[in-house]
Amino acid sequence: MNEATCDALVVGDGPAGCVAALTLRRAGLRCTMLAPSMPASRRGAIESVPPMVPLLLAAAGIGGHQFADAIAGRFGGMRSDGGVRLFQSSDGMTRTLREEGWHVERAQFDRVLLNHALEQGVTLQRDRVTAASCMTDGVAVETAMTRHRARWLVDASGRGAMLQRLLGLVAITRGPKMLAWRGVARLSQSADAQHDATQGGTRDLTHDVMTSATHAMPTFETSGSSWLWQAPLDDGTLAWTWAGEANAPPPARVRAPVYPDTSGRRDESGTTAASVARGFDVSWRLVRPAAGAAYRIVGDAAAMLDPRSGQGVLFALSSALAAARSIVAVEQAPHLRALEAAGYDAFVAAEFRRKGDELMRRMPAPANEADVSG
Ligand SMILES: Cc1cc2nc3c(=O)[nH]c(=O)nc-3n(C[C@H](O)[C@H](O)[C@H](O)COP(=O)(O)OP(=O)(O)OC[C@H]3O[C@@H](n4cnc5c(N)ncnc54)[C@H](O)[C@@H]3O)c2cc1C
Known part of the structure; x- marks a missing residue:
């Protein structure tokens, strides 16, 4: 078996994986991304992302023009059960400054993000992870051909929930199967x-x-x-x-x-x-803990609400940024390792609870609600 080392391994090449990898790379970490040889088939799937997504991407240095081929439509608000909700710009104005969301072709959208990460110097290996172990100061991950060692592991494997399965982490569900x-x-x-x-x-x-x-x-x-x-x-x-x-x-x-x-x-x-x-x-699911001494779980792999929330891609980006920031913080101040892990886990759990509660206020409560506290 081949041996490979880097500073950070990122598993998954969806939005969460790409943004985590490029953020870590920009912070100077040697970053390898592992993704299956057959990219996830999105087969022209269209998803709608709120205005915060274009804003976050622009802040990450990926301007809207790069997504021109991925944008299948734009929207400045929505009709929700008869009511009209217009998006407002951050200063509260609703006219020309109105923020817009995008309807995106996910395959194209993901390709732009991946290409950007590769341009920043992220290495991509098309290989599926089969085993993972996490120590206090590093990780080991195996694919069919290679044993990878790194100081950090970011699990961005989406609904595949790679680390939750391999490490036997707790998956807390809320509501019925959907x-x-x-x-x-x-x-x-x-x-x-x-x-x-x-x-x-x-x-x-x-x-x-x-x-x-x-x-x-x-x-x-x-x-x-x-x-x-x-x-x-x-x-x-x-x-x-x-x-x-x-x-x-x-x-x-x-x-x-x-x-x-x-x-x-x-x-x-x-x-x-x-x-x-x-x-x-698309059943609601939260994985705990979403962070350990040397790992972070981001995007759908960490917390998932059904698509009614319209926030899957937004959470993929925001959790990836938060995870990368907490890793960089530990790189700069190693004594913060435990604190940063606990902080990131609390962030993911709080986001899941907040968005879940918001959905429940607007919709009939799903049956069999489980407690997600703790
Ligand atoms: C029907 C439907 C409609 C939706 N509509 C919307 C919408 O309108 N707006 C919205 O914001 N969100 C929507 N979502 C949610 C959105 O698709 C997800 O929240 C988003 O894709 C999460 O991004 P991610 O990067 O976490 O995971 P993903 O995009 O799923 O990426 C995970 C990647 O990890 C790879 N992977 C998995 N296992 C392994 C492994 N063992 N080793 C290596 N790689 C692995 C996969 O191949 C995949 O490429 C919808 C979801 C569904 C199912």
Whole structure:
């Protein structure tokens, strides 16, 4: 087996991994990123990020122009269950200075971040981690071919939750198991489908897919225990994310077959019947402790709320920045090791609790709520 050493190992090449790696690299650490040889298939997935994401990226030196090909639409506010919420600039003004969120093609978005990290001098090795051990002053990580040693390990493995599995860390769940689906639909529909969508006395979320075409704001609608997020995109299509009652898949009319995409652009985008057959596990989960003497867990690998929160990418970036800052602090003042680890763990737990509580205030409380204190 080959041996390799560096200052910091980062596992995962999503937004959390890229931002952690480039921040550590900029602080002067030799940083190696480990990611599977087959990058995570996002297959054209569209995700919506709040204005804080472009602001954070700009502050990290990655200007909006670099994401031009990744941005599928921009939005200055949203309609949420009938109410309109406009984003405000940090000084409270809502006119030309209004901040905007982006609807991004995740594969492209991630590519920009990864390229930027590589340009900063981060090394990328395409290899899947199979074992990890964390000591008080360093880590050892194994892949099929190589044993890596480093002073630091950042786990940014997303829902794969690499360290939680390998170290047997505690995963605290909150609420019931939740599954979500997503796809992209065309906004024009056949007369038959329109007729179907507007029939019946009950409220039909599918109908909203049509009506939202008249405004550029994304909409968020709840109906019973189902919810539907719809994001009108620049090319006239509509990205949707759905979570349904009892984890039921989206009704057929929400899916692409009713709104066939003839442009071809999104044929591989997750809109086909086959791709919506599989839901994503988006159950709420917090891993404790999110930091140890020589590791930090960031992004979805550390804490995850379902996509209703709209904050997954934002948390990936903010937790990566916080983790990198705490590592650099220990590099400069080693006696702070235990304090920095406890501080980062507390930050992650507090963010999870705050955002979870906020979601619960707005939505019906999920059953079987577990206590996340401590
Ligand atoms: C249906 C759905 C819709 C969503 N919509 C939104 C939205 O609109 N807005 C939003 O902000 N968020 C949304 N999210 C959440 C968002 O996708 C995540 O929060 C975000 O991707 C987290 O980033 P990350 O870097 O932590 O993890 P990821 O982006 O998942 O990256 C993790 C990386 O780690 C790699 N990896 C995994 N295991 C290993 C291993 N053992 N070794 C090496 N590498 C490994 C994976 O290949 C992957 O590339 C949505 C999620 C879902 C499922």
